[in-house]
Amino acid sequence: MSSLNLKQTAIKAFDAAGTKLLSPPMNGFGYFINHGPRNKRKVALTFDDGPSRPATEHLLEAMRKLDVKGTFFCLGVNVRYHPDLLLQMYQEGHVIGNHSGWHSRKTGLMLGSDIRHILDGEQAIAEVLGVRPCFYRPPWGWLTPWEGKRLTKAGYKVIGWDVYTLDWVIPEVDGITLARDAYRDTKPGSIYCFHDAKPWEKQWVKTETTRAIQALVPMLREQGYEFVTVAELLDVPAYAATREVST
Numbered sequence: 001m002s003s004l005n006l007k008q009t010a011i012k013a014f015d016a017a018g019t020k021l022l023s024p025p026m027n028g029f030g031y032f033i034n035h036g037p038r039n040k041r042k043v044a045l046t047f048d049d050g051p052s053r054p055a056t057e058h059l060l061e062a063m064r065k066l067d068v069k070g071t072f073f074c075l076g077v078n079v080r081y082h083p084d085l086l087l088q089m090y091q092e093g094h095v096i097g098n099h100s101g102w103h104s105r106k107t108g109l110m111l112g113s114d115i116r117h118i119l120d121g122e123q124a125i126a127e128v129l130g131v132r133p134c135f136y137r138p139p140w141g142w143l144t145p146w147e148g149k150r151l152t153k154a155g156y157k158v159i160g161w162d163v164y165t166l167d168w169v170i171p172e173v174d175g176i177t178l179a180r181d182a183y184r185d186t187k188p189g190s191i192y193c194f195h196d197a198k199p200w201e202k203q204w205v206k207t208e209t210t211r212a213i214q215a216l217v218p219m220l221r222e223q224g225y226e227f228v229t230v231a232e233l234l235d236v237p238a239y240a241a242t243r244e245v246s247t
């Protein structure tokens with residue numbers, strides 16, 4: 001095995017172990033909220049890594065036509081590319097959550113009290129909306145207990161998922177397959193993890209997530225499910241007053 005292959009194999013093993021140990025639905029050390037009440041047919045669509053163009057625009061248009069609201073975990077760097085799209089999401093009734101400033105796994109793994117990665121994402125959003133988000137989803141879904149503690153101390157609820165989709169894979173997985181997989185895994189109170197963009201990509205074409213939503217929403221509505229934001233699902237506020245931060 002060449003040293004490059006060895007390195008790639010080691011990275012893959014590290015990724016797999018990290019995901020198994022730190023990601024929903026199994027873990028989170030008590031800090032992850034992975035679903036809402038199981039006794040009501042209410043579910044929440046969530047989207048990570050945006051916004052980007054035209055991917056987020058197409059998704060927002062489809063959601064407007066379906067009359068469905070979602071929760072978008074936005075990335076500081078992408079928010080600064082497209083503040084107008086962030087504002088549009090907010091004005092159209094979607095909920096905005098924080099997905100960190102720049103999508104680094106390392107920041108959540110590090111011990112100590114450095115929360116610049118959290119505050120950077122928060123500030124990018126607060127500058128546009130005039131409020132700060134109360135929901136956070138860690139990049140890669142990786143959450144250490146000390147990061148959970150830091151987030152809680154900073155006033156965040158950490159939102160995981162119980163329905164995971166492979167809509168981030170490149171080339172894209174067919175939207176109908178994504179919708180069928182998500183439908184199969186749905187329970188009352190489910191939170192879905194989708195992606196409307198790619199971190200650090202200002203321009204991004206992404207068609208299959210939108211197709212998946214267009215297929216999934218009517219299928220579940222037929223079964224009596226209602227689509228709500230994470231705030232509505234958990235019955236907690238989505239935003240708080242902005243705060244002075246020095247980063």
Ligand SMILES: [Zn+2]
Pocket residue numbers: 048049099103138139140
């Ligand atoms: Zn992400």
